[in-house]
Amino acid sequence: xxxxxxxxxxGPAGYTAAIYTSRAGIxxxxxxGSQPGGxxxxxxxxxxxxxxxxxxxxxxxxxxxxxxAINVGATVISAVVESIDLSQRPFVxxxxxxxxxxxETVIIATGASxxxxxxxxxxxxxxxxxxxxxxxxxxFYRRRTVAxxxxxxxxxxxxxxxxxxCKKVYMIVRKxxxxxxxxxxxxxxxxxxxxxxxxxxxxxxxGEDGVEGAHLIIYKGTPDxxxxxxxxxxxxxxxxxxPNTLFLNGQLELDAQGYIVTSNPxxxxxxxxxxxxxxxxxxxxxxxxxxAGSGCRAALxxxxxxxxx
Ligand code: NDP
Numbered sequence: 253x254x255x256x257x258x259x260x261x262x263g264p265a266g267y268t269a270a271i272y273t274s275r276a277g278i279x280x281x282x283x284x285g286s287q288p289g290g291x292x293x294x295x296x297x298x299x300x301x302x303x304x305x306x307x308x309x310x311x312x313x314x315x316x317x318x319x320x321a322i323n324v325g326a327t328v329i330s331a332v333v334e335s336i337d338l339s340q341r342p343f344v345x346x347x348x349x350x351x352x353x354x355x356e357t358v359i360i361a362t363g364a365s366x367x368x369x370x371x372x373x374x375x376x377x378x379x380x381x382x383x384x385x386x387x388x389x390x391x392f393y394r395r396r397t398v399a400x401x402x403x404x405x406x407x408x409x410x411x412x413x414x415x416x417x418c419k420k421v422y423m424i425v426r427k428x429x430x431x432x433x434x435x436x437x438x439x440x441x442x443x444x445x446x447x448x449x450x451x452x453x454x455x456x457x458x459g460e461d462g463v464e465g466a467h468l469i470i471y472k473g474t475p476d477x478x479x480x481x482x483x484x485x486x487x488x489x490x491x492x493x494x495p496n497t498l499f500l501n502g503q504l505e506l507d508a509q510g511y512i513v514t515s516n517p518x519x520x521x522x523x524x525x526x527x528x529x530x531x532x533x534x535x536x537x538x539x540x541x542x543x544a545g546s547g548c549r550a551a552l553x554x555x556x557x558x559x560x561x
Pocket of ligand 1: 299300369401402403404405406407409425426427430431490491492493536537538539
């Protein structure tokens with residue numbers, strides 16, 4: 253298959269880019285990746301995407317974007333890009349279903365994935381009490397006790413969600429305050445069954461067949477350092493995300509945190525004809541509506557690039 257624009261990723265950035273390129277008459281295909289719809293499909297109600305005064309379910313929002321892209325002519329392919337060669341033109345992408353796509357331009361919109369603490373126990377108990385998605389796995393912990401690590405919006409959102417299902421929810425926060433927006437903090441404060449443990453780091457997990465508890469270090473590295481064990485059945489990570497750039501194999505310039513460097517305000521990357529949009533290139537805003545906006549910019553940059561070629 254040969255297209256003018258290959259779009260990699262199916263979050264708000266990817267679908268917006270697909271809508272814009274399709275409407276501009278640019279032949280394109282969008283590769284959905286391993287998590288069709290991206291991160292929004294794992295959240296609950298989205299209340300800050302304009303146009304939905306009563307909020308909208310994240311999964312439904314992504315289904316609508318997908319349908320809108322298809323309605324205007326985008327080709328959506330359910331596959332994962334295993335590798336891409338950006339050293340030759342047209343660019344060549346190899347998919348996990350064996351297909352090969354040649355493209356004049358590429359928009360990378362692969363988003364970011366949940367970060368883990370890096371503890372060996374996270375691997376040991378993977379699928380047995382450790383999760384990075386409360387909306388995906390919370391159901392398994394009904395009427396039980398869980399912990400959420402992190403103090404940002406995601407952690408507050410996940411803790412609030414879990415508090416509806418679980419007997420008790422601990423939040424393990426490494427600083428003496430939350431980073432989350434005031435509104436998110438307020439929701440947490442209103443729940444009697446959420447207990448925030450501040451100044452706490454997780455040293456490890458314990459349990460026979462699955463997670464039964466966590467070892468915490470309080471005031472780590474200070475004269476007041478102490479330890480505390482909490483009994484939990486589930487351990488949820490909500491400590492931010494890592495941009496999904498591994499498949500690029502070092503062919504694009506990345507910043508120190510691994511985000512794709514673009515020549516702002518353009519979405520152009522270090523390789524001519526390759527553009528990046530959404531969370532994979534945004535260490536700062538990381539909002540669905542910002543991702544959608546950058547998907548629009550990337551599509552317009554592609555149009556401009558193809559017209560000047
Ligand atoms: P953030 O980067 O905002 O927060 C990460 C949290 O995890 C911080 O509290 C941070 O602590 C903590 N943390 C990071 N690394 C570690 C570690 N190694 N050990 C312990 N704690 C750690 O990520 P979020 O995923 O919460 O949010 C990302 C973006 O998405 C933000 O811009 C947020 O506003 C947005 N968002 C918006 C929502 C909404 O509006 N509905 C919902 C969810 C997210 P520290 O503070 O000490 O750095």
